[in-house]
Amino acid sequence: MPKPAYRTAELDAFREAFRGFVKGEVAPQLEGWEKERKVSREFWLAMGRHGYLCPWLSEDYGGSGADFAFSVVVCEELGRTGSMGLQTGVSVHSDITVPYIEQLAREEQKARWLPGCASGELVTAIGMTEPEVGSDLANLRASAVRDGDHYVLNGQKTFISNGIECDLIVMAVRTDPEAKARHQGVSLIVVEEGTPGFVKSRQLEKIGQHCQDTAEMFFEDCRVPVDNLLGAEGQGFRYLMSNLQRERLMIAIAAQVAAEQILDKTIPYVRERKAFGQSIGSFQHNAFKIVERATEIEIGRSFLDAIIDEFIAGEDITRRVSMAKWWLGDLANRVAYDAVQLHGGYGYMAEYPVSRDFVDVRAIPIYAGSNEVMKLILSRMMGLADD
Numbered sequence: 001m002p003k004p005a006y007r008t009a010e011l012d013a014f015r016e017a018f019r020g021f022v023k024g025e026v027a028p029q030l031e032g033w034e035k036e037r038k039v040s041r042e043f044w045l046a047m048g049r050h051g052y053l054c055p056w057l058s059e060d061y062g063g064s065g066a067d068f069a070f071s072v073v074v075c076e077e078l079g080r081t082g083s084m085g086l087q088t089g090v091s092v093h094s095d096i097t098v099p100y101i102e103q104l105a106r107e108e109q110k111a112r113w114l115p116g117c118a119s120g121e122l123v124t125a126i127g128m129t130e131p132e133v134g135s136d137l138a139n140l141r142a143s144a145v146r147d148g149d150h151y152v153l154n155g156q157k158t159f160i161s162n163g164i165e166c167d168l169i170v171m172a173v174r175t176d177p178e179a180k181a182r183h184q185g186v187s188l189i190v191v192e193e194g195t196p197g198f199v200k201s202r203q204l205e206k207i208g209q210h211c212q213d214t215a216e217m218f219f220e221d222c223r224v225p226v227d228n229l230l231g232a233e234g235q236g237f238r239y240l241m242s243n244l245q246r247e248r249l250m251i252a253i254a255a256q257v258a259a260e261q262i263l264d265k266t267i268p269y270v271r272e273r274k275a276f277g278q279s280i281g282s283f284q285h286n287a288f289k290i291v292e293r294a295t296e297i298e299i300g301r302s303f304l305d306a307i308i309d310e311f312i313a314g315e316d317i318t319r320r321v322s323m324a325k326w327w328l329g330d331l332a333n334r335v336a337y338d339a340v341q342l343h344g345g346y347g348y349m350a351e352y353p354v355s356r357d358f359v360d361v362r363a364i365p366i367y368a369g370s371n372e373v374m375k376l377i378l379s380r381m382m383g384l385a386d387d
Contacts (some may be wrong), residue, residue: 004305005267008068015073030083033211054094060086062118071095079257082353084360085212092161097124104231125166127157135373138183144173163215164203166311167193186236190228197222208359235307249327255328255364256304259335264359266339266351293335326371330366336361
């Protein structure tokens with residue numbers, strides 16, 4: 001199989017260095033973070049010190065000026081730890097939220113925020129989802145009313161990754177309730193920790209991804225300087241639709257790695273585990289099941305690597321990344337389901353990592369646009385459904 005263009009010798013060296021960092025400074029802490037329901041701030045600072053946060057940022061702002069491939073490696077290697085929550089938190093910061101600031105902020109805003117994002121001193125989140133608005137972002141209700149040199153924010157956000165620990169949140173809010181089309185009245189505004197009226201209500205209890213903090217938050221007459229607007233007022237929906245392709249690519253990468261690492265640790269188990277005088281893996285049904293999943297994982301890797309190359313080359317990946325997000329998300333869940341079944345009763349025990357995988361991957365078909373929304377997008381692109 002030809003090597004994808006993005007996999008260079010320089011990237012391989014970076015992977016080895018980051019893998020060593022994960023083994024020495026991250027892996028020993030994972031169980032503690034899972035129990036505490038968050039990672040330590042020292043983790044963020046260590047990632048920053050070594051240049052592993054936002055490596056694509058310009059050196060002017062504390063980054064390395066690397067390309068997107070370095071973010072791919074960080075996502076993959078964190079995923080190989082088996083702690084998807086850790087991977088999610090870093091991706092939300094480095095490759096989902098910070099790109100909005102880098103692309104849309106004025107120079108003064110960049111100088112104020114980006115160095116801290118690269119160093120780990122500022123952890124970021126993005127505020128899109130609301131209690132009654134998930135994938136339907138055009139109908140969000142949180143509002144921002146102009147009052148002199150400030151916007152006054154009111155509303156609620158939920159399921160916000162990094163929500164408790166964040167120092168900055170990029171908020172999607174409605175600044176023009178009278179806009180003819182609902183999506184035309186949306187803007188992006190940065191809210192900083194400590195702003196009066198910005199209330200981190202509670203950390204939500206999830207079935208999986210435990211070390212990644214997920215919050216519910218309220219904005220109660222929260223006064224934010226107009227200078228914290230990102231880009232142009234009323235253009236927020238367009239910005240979101242553009243950047244969601246990168247977010248969905250990160251999730252597709254996470255799904256692929258999850259499938260790979262789950263199968264990698266299941267195969268040795270079924271070779272060693274005995275029942276009825278033979279290894280579990282030698283039963284034809286089980287062997288065929290593993291072969292089927294291994295084949296799908298190979299197909300997924302080829303498809304994903306091609307999309308990564310296309311994204312780095314600046315091509316429009318909307319169609320193919322929508323396919324990858326739903327299909328790889330479903331694949332990760334199929335692999336996790338089969339892995340638990342192949343482990344038998346042990347697969348249902350919390351002490352076995354496969355049980356964590358099972359609940360961690362369940363979120364993939366839900367966030368960043370549910371898999372059903374991905375299929376709707378694709379059906380519209382194929383002329384099968386109305387806009």
